[in-house]
Amino acid sequence: MTVLRLHNTLTRKKEDFVPIDPDHVRVYACGPTVYGRIHVGNARPIVVFDVLVRLLRLRHSKVTYVRNITDVDDKINVRASERGIQIDELCAETIETFHQDTARLGALAPDIEPRATHHIAEMQAMITTLIEKGHAYEADGHVLFQVSTMDHYGALSKRSMDDMIAGARVEVAPYKREPADFILWKPSSDDQPGWDSPWGRGRPGWHIECSAMAKTYLGEVFDIHAGGLDLIFPHHENEIAQSCCAHDQLKMAHYWLHNGFVTMNDEKMSKSLGNIISVTDAADQYRGETLRAALLSAHYRAPLDLSDSAMRDARNGLDRLYRAVGDIVFDADKIDAGFTDCLLDDLNTPAAIARLHELARLANKGDTSAAIALKASASVLGLLQQDAESWAKAGDAATDVATADGMDDAAIDALIEARKQARANRDFAKADEIRDQLTDAGIILEDSADGTVWRRR
Numbered sequence: 281m282t283v284l285r286l287h288n289t290l291t292r293k294k295e296d297f298v299p300i301d302p303d304h305v306r307v308y309a310c311g312p313t314v315y316g317r318i319h320v321g322n323a324r325p326i327v328v329f330d331v332l333v334r335l336l337r338l339r340h341s342k343v344t345y346v347r348n349i350t351d352v353d354d355k356i357n358v359r360a361s362e363r364g365i366q367i368d369e370l371c372a373e374t375i376e377t378f379h380q381d382t383a384r385l386g387a388l389a390p391d392i393e394p395r396a397t398h399h400i401a402e403m404q405a406m407i408t409t410l411i412e413k414g415h416a417y418e419a420d421g422h423v424l425f426q427v428s429t430m431d432h433y434g435a436l437s438k439r440s441m442d443d444m445i446a447g448a449r450v451e452v453a454p455y456k457r458e459p460a461d462f463i464l465w466k467p468s469s470d471d472q473p474g475w476d477s478p479w480g481r482g483r484p485g486w487h488i489e490c491s492a493m494a495k496t497y498l499g500e501v502f503d504i505h506a507g508g509l510d511l512i513f514p515h516h517e518n519e520i521a522q523s524c525c526a527h528d529q530l531k532m533a534h535y536w537l538h539n540g541f542v543t544m545n546d547e548k549m550s551k552s553l554g555n556i557i558s559v560t561d562a563a564d565q566y567r568g569e570t571l572r573a574a575l576l577s578a579h580y581r582a583p584l585d586l587s588d589s590a591m592r593d594a595r596n597g598l599d600r601l602y603r604a605v606g607d608i609v610f611d612a613d614k615i616d617a618g619f620t621d622c623l624l625d626d627l628n629t630p631a632a633i634a635r636l637h638e639l640a641r642l643a644n645k646g647d648t649s650a651a652i653a654l655k656a657s658a659s660v661l662g663l664l665q666q667d668a669e670s671w672a673k674a675g676d677a678a679t680d681v682a683t684a685d686g687m688d689d690a691a692i693d694a695l696i697e698a699r700k701q702a703r704a705n706r707d708f709a710k711a712d713e714i715r716d717q718l719t720d721a722g723i724i725l726e727d728s729a730d731g732t733v734w735r736r737r
């Protein structure tokens with residue numbers, strides 16, 4: 281079996297993936313802070329690491345994939361008060377829309393989706409251990425991690441202490457021994473969520489949440505920790521500091537994977553530019569599978585520009601693949617070896633998609649085994665699993681003339697039937713007129729011995 285190679289942020293190199301236990305691979309990815317809808321930039325790690333987990337499942341008998349939900353955070357408190365609703369209500373609503381969005385993107389649910397607020401006891405236990413071991417201290421109702429007590433702090437981000445202080449825009453607070461020290465626990469006022477603790481009523485810092493949940497479900501040291509590039513510092517650096525110091529381990533995870541940024545038409549998404557597109561809004565324009573294919577069209581570590589043309593290319597590519605795969609049966613054992621090799625090379629999804637198009641060319645020449653391999657292989661990317669006819673007829677609002685004209689399936693079927701009647705009556709002028717009407721509405725007709733099928737352009 282060809283070995284899986286992954287780019288490890290710890291070493292900045294592509295390495296052979298050697299699991300701690302080949303019969304049980306353990307993966308953790310940082311999940312959303314649930315105060316609002318996820319945007320298309322947040323969708324990238326969800327889709328990319330979903331492909332990673334699907335690939336690992338082909339090769340290992342057991343994979344545990346944990347993706348947490350951060351449901352205690354000051355951004356949540358602020359948003360709830362802005363909207364005049366309870367924090368619980370905001371979290372429940374946001375988790376529901378998050379699940380709808382991940383389903384639209386075709387991402388399988390993680391095996392475990394722990395919520396931070398359900399693991400406060402584990403966080404407090406880890407903080408207590410860090411204090412006992414001399415890595416953390418209590419000051420003024422806060423507990424802070426003392427960065428200078430850890431020898432290899434900064435090993436993931438490869439930053440000097442000065443860079444890190446500048447990068448984190450570290451708040452200089454009177455209760456801190458050193459500016460880079462970060463919060464493990466902080467006091468809550470009466471109107472803020474809080475839990476009783478040895479340090480008074482308060483709430484956890486963000487970083488300790490992931491360390492505690494990862495330890496609970498995956499153990500002290502596990503295989504892969506994943507997330508967006510923006511999490512390397514300070515979040516992942518601080519997770520490593522907490523977990524390694526609490527558990528007396530040199531590593532928290534053996535491989536650290538980070539996906540690149542997403543831009544929209546070459547602009548970084550930002551609040552000030554007003555170009556942050558939520559997955560829910562994008563789904564009004566494009567089907568989830570189109571968005572998924574676009575998100576996989578670049579290598580996960582490269583920047584990805586979700587331009588209108590990238591979305592159109594993704595849509596057209598799927599159209600071609602669906603036409604080639606038709607109604608062929610699904611056989612999970614028939615995954616193409618060349619396709620798998622692309623993914624084994626640090627999840628090279630653009631190469632894998634190119635291989636799908638080669639299979640499609642063979643399938644179009646009548647090679648049935650290529651069509652079967654196409655359907656099986658595409659399943660590893662979470663693509664082409666719909667019925668090809670439904671795919672052809674559904675369309676994406678943003679690219680479909682037909683949807684803009686409001687022509688629904690029934691209207692199209694009625695016109696096709698009228699055209700058939702006209703041809704039967706040898707009224708070819710009428711038949712051509714109907715065909716032109718459909719073409720203008722963005723409907724493409726394909727006549728064959730079995731009758732006429734249509735799809736949206």
Ligand SMILES: [Zn+2]
Pocket residue numbers: 309310311490515519
């Ligand atoms: Zn995290």
